[in-house]
Amino acid sequence: MSVHSNLSVMAYGPGDLRMEKLPVPEPGLNEVQLQMNAVGICRSDVHYWQHGRLGSFYMKNPMVLGHEGAGTVTKLGPGVNHLQVGDRVAIEPAYPLNNDEFCKFGRYNLSPTMFCSATPPYHGQLSQYYVHNANYCFKLPDSVSSEEGAFIEPLSVAIHACRRARVKMGSKILICGAGPIGLLNLLVAKSMGAAQVVICGDSVRGDCAPSGARTGFGERPSAKCRHPRGGHPGHVPILQHLRQQWNGPYSNFRELGLLAIWFHGQTLRQKPTCYRFFEVVIRKPTR
CATH class of the missing domain: 3.90.180.10 (Medium-chain alcohol dehydrogenases, catalytic domain)
Known part of the structure; x- marks a missing residue:
């Protein structure tokens, strides 16, 4: 030096x-x-x-x-x-x-x-x-x-997230969190053709949201997920002990970064931070 x-x-x-x-x-x-x-x-x-x-x-x-x-x-x-x-x-x-x-x-x-x-x-x-x-x-x-060059890094986060979420023309998007990254995801989702974007959180006033977004500021979305055809509500944790089992039952997801789950009335209890670093995407498969 x-x-x-x-x-x-x-x-x-x-x-x-x-x-x-x-x-x-x-x-x-x-x-x-x-x-x-x-x-x-x-x-x-x-x-x-x-x-x-x-x-x-x-x-x-x-x-x-x-x-x-x-x-x-x-x-x-x-x-x-x-x-x-x-x-x-x-x-x-x-x-x-x-x-x-x-x-x-x-x-x-x-x-x-x-x-x-x-x-x-x-x-x-x-x-x-x-x-x-x-x-x-x-x-x-x-x-x-x-x-603007310094702004490329957070912008790239939003672009990567929307690509991982397969946002396309006509998509309906829920963004949990209205901080800078959440608002960037909103802008990127709209630019990718999303038809409806709902953003919720308590960090930004509703009048600060970009145009084209519905806001639910101050609200926290429920994690309850029910099968569209009905079913008994359950309390089965999803991805239990994911970190401990990452080299076991879920080892193949490390490469794919994808986990498909049929919710069937279950409650999603695990916090996203448990698998955020592995870029796990939760999707409901269709039959």
Whole structure:
């Protein structure tokens, strides 16, 4: 690292956020050094700042926040040929560290060995200078600002979600949660041709919702799911102990990311966070 200062936003623990001057990182093999132009604030950054953790990810050491960024290339590491100094790029913050089976399936985002900006133990992008894998930096055209470039990361989340949900012309969509990601999913779903979109949550007022959406702000949708032809209501938990059995009965879903369930009057009790990281999609098969 060079001796020049590098002003950064560091989280030390719950409620402890500091501005510090760190050494400027030098790019290594297949890396680029970036002067950061814009970095968005994600709710995960707020969690690390306020609680020192996000789900099962705990901060054990001080960490630079931020993973929604765009910057200008200032130095090239060995092996970088597709970028030049002066290029503005959007950053894909997470990438696999090993070429494992998920990479071969084209689902590298599910790899168990991932680098992710601002996820312990890795620093994030809220710095004047930041180093990242050049293969996950994408050149921005002149027509796209750096602020818009930073916005590509959360937008890609919504596009990926709508693709996984097979949103198409005429789809009817329910979005649970009216935060930024929920609203982005609403916009993407409408752009993909969804006929009706209902969004519910308590984080945004109804008059803030984009046009074309019905809102149920302040409401929480029931998890009760009944078979359309009737049936006895049950209380059978779905995907019981999924994490413990992921290498057992459900091992094939790790590759497919798909689980088809005939609800038949059952109650969906498992929280989506139990299988969010595996991208399990629950669908009702038709006969």
